[in-house]
Each structure stands twice: as structure tokens, then as C-alpha cells.
Amino acid sequence: MTLLVREMLPSEAHVVSTYFHNATPEFLETMGVDPTRMPPALIWQERIGQQYALPPERRAAVVALWLMDDQPIGFSSCDKIVYGESATMHLHVLHPDRRQTGIGTECVRRSAAIYFDMLKLKSLFCEPNAFNIGPNRTLQKAGFKYVKTHMTVPGPLNFHQAVTRWVLER
Numbered sequence: 565m566t567l568l569v570r571e572m573l574p575s576e577a578h579v580v581s582t583y584f585h586n587a588t589p590e591f592l593e594t595m596g597v598d599p600t601r602m603p604p605a606l607i608w609q610e611r612i613g614q615q616y617a618l619p620p621e622r623r624a625a626v627v628a629l630w631l632m633d634d635q636p637i638g639f640s641s642c643d644k645i646v647y648g649e650s651a652t653m654h655l656h657v658l659h660p661d662r663r664q665t666g667i668g669t670e671c672v673r674r675s676a677a678i679y680f681d682m683l684k685l686k687s688l689f690c691e692p693n694a695f696n697i698g699p700n701r702t703l704q705k706a707g708f709k710y711v712k713t714h715m716t717v718p719g720p721l722n723f724h725q726a727v728t729r730w731v732l733e734r
């Protein structure tokens with residue numbers, strides 16, 4: 565089995581919109597996502613395509629696709645980008661039966677390497693919901709360091725919640 569992590573192409577952006585739009589309210593809740601804040605699928609895909617066309621210095625977002633034997637199995641995205649400084653990443657394995665098999669840890673490491681290189685980062689943050697065990701354990705295993713737990717609205721899709729801030733530094 566071959567695992568590959570690379571930047572997502574605009575033609576693959578439906579992987580992101582389908583994942584979120586097909587998610588149950590309960591699953592979105594564990595990730596701290598407010599379904600009313602999700603953009604319509606086509607607009608979401610268009611935004612990913614627009615970002616892909618920009619040079620790294622002008623990016624507001626980068627999306628990395630995780631593939632197993634050429635099939636999408638997950639993705640990561642990175643936003644809040646300050647080129648040459650910092651960004652915030654996200655992590656998702658698409659199907660529940662593939663989770664907790666080590667894919668997340670390895671793909672987080674490889675996605676982080678892409679973001680550090682492309683965006684010339686010094687620090688890469690991740691802020692999962694504090695009660696969402698999967699990403700919190702995975703980030704620690706992938707080498708992220710715990711910063712703090714605090715209340716915030718971590719992103720445009722999220723409601724106000726307790727999050728854990730993790731950081732990876734280069």
C-alpha cells in the first residue's frame with residue numbers, strides 16, 4: 565500500500581465539500597463545526613481552485629490531499645497564513661474505519677512538511693476542539709507541542725468552543 569501526501573488539485577476539491585456536507589450533525593459537533601456556516605459545495609470548490617492558482621506568498625489557504633494507492637483517504641488544510649511566519653492546519657481521515665490505524669499521524673507529518681516548505685513557516689499551529697480526542701492525540705504523536713487550552717471561535721466554520729492549541733516549530 566502506497567501512501568502519498570501532495571497538494572490537492574482544483575479538480576479534487578469536491579473531496580472537501582462532500583466530506584463536510586455529508587457529515588452528520590453529531591460528527592460536525594465533535595469538530596466544533598456549525599453547519600450553517602459551511603459554504604455551498606460549488607463555492608467551496610471554487611475557493612480552493614482560486615487559492616491553488618495563487619503564488620505561495622499570496623495564499624490564504626493550502627489544501628493537502630492524502631492518498632492510499634491513488635485513492636483519496638483524507639486531507640489537511642492550512643489557513644491563517646502569515647507567509648514566512650505561521651499558519652494553522654486541520655486534519656481529516658475521510659472514512660471512520662480507516663481512523664486509528666496510524667494514517668493520521670503520518671499524513672499530518674507529511675502535510676506539515678509541505679506547509680513549512682511552501683509557506684516558509686517558522687511555526688505551524690493546530691487548534692482542535694478540546695474534547696475531540698482523535699486530533700489531540702494525533703498532533704502530539706506527530707510531534708506538536710501543547711501550548712494552551714482556551715475558549716475561542718477557531719475558524720470561519722466554527723462556533724465558540726474550548727480548543728487546544730498545539731504548535732510545531734522549525
Ligand SMILES: CC(C)(COP(=O)(O)OP(=O)(O)OC[C@H]1O[C@@H](n2cnc3c(N)ncnc32)[C@H](O)[C@@H]1OP(=O)(O)O)[C@@H](O)C(=O)NCCC(=O)NCCS
Binds near residue numbers: 662
Ligand atoms: C483526527 C484524525 C485525522 C486522526 O487520524 P487517525 O488516522 O485516526 O490517527 P492515528 O491512527 O495516527 O492515531 C494517532 C493517535 O491518536 C489516537 N486516536 C485517534 N483517534 C482517537 C479516538 N477517537 N479516540 C482515542 N484515541 C484516538 C490513536 O489511538 C493514536 O494513539 P496511540 O498510537 O498512542 O494509540 C482522524 O481521527 C479523523 O479524521 N477524525 C475525525 C475528524 C476530526 O476530528 N478532525 C479534527 C478536526 S480539528
